[in-house]
Amino acid sequence: METEAGRFTPGEVRTLASLAETFVPGVDGAGIGELAAQALVRAADPGQVARLRLVLRLLEQPVANLVTAGRPAGLTAMTIPERERLMLRWAYSPIALKRSGFQALRKLLSFLAYSAPGADGRNRLLGEIGYSTDDPPTTAQPTAVKPTVIDRMPGGQPVRLDADVIVVGSGAGGGVMAAELAAAGRDVLVLEAGPAVDETTMPRTELDAFSRLYLNHGLLSTWDGSVSMLAGSAVGGGTVINWMTCIDVPGQVRAEWAGEHGLDGIDGPEWDRDRAQIELEIGVTDSPFVPPKDAVILRGATALGWQAGTIRRNARDCTDCGSCPFGCPRGAKLGGLRVHLAAAVGDGARIVDRVRVTNLITEGGRVVGVEGNVLVEDPASGMPALARHGDPTSAQVRRLVARAPQVVLAAGALRSPAILQASGVHHRAVGRHLRIHPVPVVAGRMPEPVDMWRGTMQAACSTQFRDAGPGHRGYVIESAPGHPGLLALTVPWDGAQDHANWLRNSRHLVGLVAVTRDGGEGRTTLTRAGRVRIDYRLDGDGVRTLRHAAGSMVRLARAAGAVEVMAAAAPILRHVADGEDEAARFEAFVARVEAMDFGANRGTVFSAHQMGTIRMGADARDHAADPRGRVRDVDGGIIDGLYVTDTSTFPTGIGVNPMLAVMSMARRVSRTVLAEGRARG
Known part of the structure; x- marks a missing residue:
């Protein structure tokens, strides 16, 4: 049984x-x-x-x-x-x-x-490694974003809703789109697959956060498991759980988008105005805090003569508690939930959470709405109600039919193309050109405690190699905040005691990651079960970029004073800083790191940014959306009433954290949606 x-x-x-x-x-x-x-x-x-x-x-x-x-x-x-x-x-x-x-x-x-509580509600391992966190107070003014109440009883007739515009997804792009449209007087309906949370219901533990606020409950990866991925799935999307890193699209990338992909205005004042407005709305400022893990970057870069500085972020009244990946109970994170969705609701927009849109509704060649599944939950447990005891694949649902003359896809680079594929929109670029910003991982063991889970998640970075150069496509070195569960899965396993020793030293570990600009051709497709399958292979330049970045990071960690440096490879590559021949041994170690094997399930690779699967551009054959976000059909013609505004629109990877870019792009696309809506009368 x-x-x-x-x-x-x-x-x-x-x-x-x-x-x-x-x-x-x-x-x-x-x-x-x-x-x-x-x-x-x-x-x-x-x-x-x-x-x-x-x-x-x-x-x-x-x-x-x-x-x-x-x-x-x-x-x-x-x-x-x-x-x-x-x-x-x-x-x-x-x-x-x-x-x-x-x-x-x-x-x-x-x-x-390292994340699940035991029978007594505590995890013994966390005490052994010295893990503790501050418990920030919940804000006295929780967000005003409350989802629209609908009938969630299983079976029966579908839930039916109508609007002027339907926005599918509520992350960085969907939130801005909803706010812009609602402010202009449009009747906006936002449909979000994830749950609604506010500051009073934010998770307080790592396991609870991954289970509730991350896509696939945190178990997201390429089909072969070689790249572990993180993506948000909640009202507010990735802006609820991201690390608030605000970096603009590099000029080199903007020039490429304008010149090679035909995105007019991207490399000029139009984009600058959109970005400036977004920065004003979400309160982008320099971080007032530089935790020890980020001071390592600044110290190492200074020793090497590299460019580095503090990172701007979208926060106000931050207490530097380190709970950003769990959502911000204090309300200091000025993401989509706190800013754009709140503004949209204030202007009359409706948000329905826990609705997974499955397909578009088309009539006469134009899009007139969407269909989806409303998740039915057990009120006692908050878990999906099960049609057959013990089988979570049979979660009960109720159908939803929502109609509107305009539909905007903002479900992210994994779910937005899936909706198109399920709806028979088979433009050759849909689901293709997936970019993931592959991230290699390096750790340094410092002589002093660092407590990488405390403080601002990312407060400093090195942009020494941001633009493409000899041997690499470009990357930014950032700190990698690590609560124990994420740290435990990241540290390679060369035996139980070796792995346990790294975790026991976790208070002294600083994690470094490099957000690399990739050019490999990944792809998303639908499985028989209707889920998203992600396939991705690094190309030669991508491997060289990862190796270059890993070599740079071990140099930076050592220059900052690390007494031991580790590159996350299989087997682990490590260097202990002692002995008279240490300098020569270190150079030999760097050479091994710069020759790391990044084949499938060998070197550790992460992705927190997925892009490009409905890429924008002027070429109707090679771009699934036009330069203003209108989706194309299989023959390259514009599909009436259908738009897209999330990271799937990026023609290429950008090599930096994408939140600012997504929000700026949403302002750009919103003007098209509004203009065409007015033209309909």
Whole structure:
């Protein structure tokens, strides 16, 4: 019989428990194994779940393990040291399925071990590593954004709504679009797949935040698991959980968009005016705080003679508590929830949360609305109501039909193309040209405590290599704030004790990441289950850029005084700063880092920015939207009444955090939506 974990058998859950005990010494394997099974069935595509179940069965095959581990026994029958040896063989295997299975399970189980509370509500490991956080007070003035109440009982007739304009998605682009249209007197309906939260209901723990506010409940990756991804899924989108880094699109990129892609006005005063207005609205200012982890960047850059400085951010009355990835309970983060959506609601806009738009409604060749599923929740638990006990894939829904003469897609670079694909909009560029800003990871162990989870998430950066140069496409070096769960899945695993030692030293670790400008051709498609499949491969220039960035980051960490430097590779590359020959050994270490293997599931790669899947441009064949955000059909003609304004419109990657760019682009597209709406009368 199957457990409440869903489609995982009791034997498979036991294997997950054994793996948890192998990866993290002393953890409650049974509890973590059950949580992992529940998380996978809830968040992963059925095809991915089936592949991981195959991996679990392979691990229990005695004959297969005789070849790999030298003993004819299943994983659960092995001793912990034997399991470790088996897992290391899988980690470095030439067989892609073994590497991807190892990485997917190791990352998930490590994250849960360092983020999930035990039976007593506490996590023993967090105390062992010295993790503690401030608990900021909730603001006395929570946001005025309250979702429209609709009938969420399952079955029955569809919920029917009408508006002048429907905005699908409420993140950086959707929020600005809704505010601009509502201010102009349009009847705006915003449909958001994620939940509505305000300052009184923001998560206070890492696991709760990932479960509630992140796309796929935080379990988002490329199909092969080689790139772990982060994206928001809540009213306010990524602006609720991002790190508030405000950097404009580099001039080199704007010139490329104007010259090579035909985006008129992008490289001139029109864009400058839009960006300036956005900065005014969200209160962009220099960070008044420079936490120890960010001081490392400034100190290292100064020692190397590199360009560096503080980062501007959208905050007011910030207490520097470090809870940005969980949402801001104080209301200091001036994102879409606090600013643009609040303004839109004040001007009469309606927001309906927990509605996943599935397809467009078309009549006579023009778009006249959308259809979607309203998530039905159990009032007692707040979890999706289940049609069959224990099977989260059967979450009950009620259909929604919303009609409007204009529809704006702002669901992000992963969901917006999925809606087009499900609706039969098959322009050749839809879902293609995916850019993800691949991020390599480096850590430095400092002699003094850094507490990378405290303080402003990102307060400083080095722009020394922002523009493309010899051997790289361009990147910005930033700090990587790390609460324990995210840190545990990021640190490569070269054995349980080695991994545990890195976590025990986490108070002294500073994480560095490089937001790289990629040119590889990723793609999004729909699976049989209707979920988004993400495929991505680094091209040669992309690999060279990651290597260049990793080499720069280890140099910066060492120059700032790190006593040990680690590059997140498989196996880990590390350098300890001691001995008379330290300088020569360090140069040899840098050379190894600059030759890192970034093949699938080898070097650690993250993405927090996904772009380009409905890219804008003048060429009707190569761009799925025109320069003003109007979506094109398969023949390149404009689809009447359909627009797009999120990161999917970016013709290329930009090499910096995209929030300012998305908001500025939304102002640009809003003028087209308003003008065409007025023309309709």
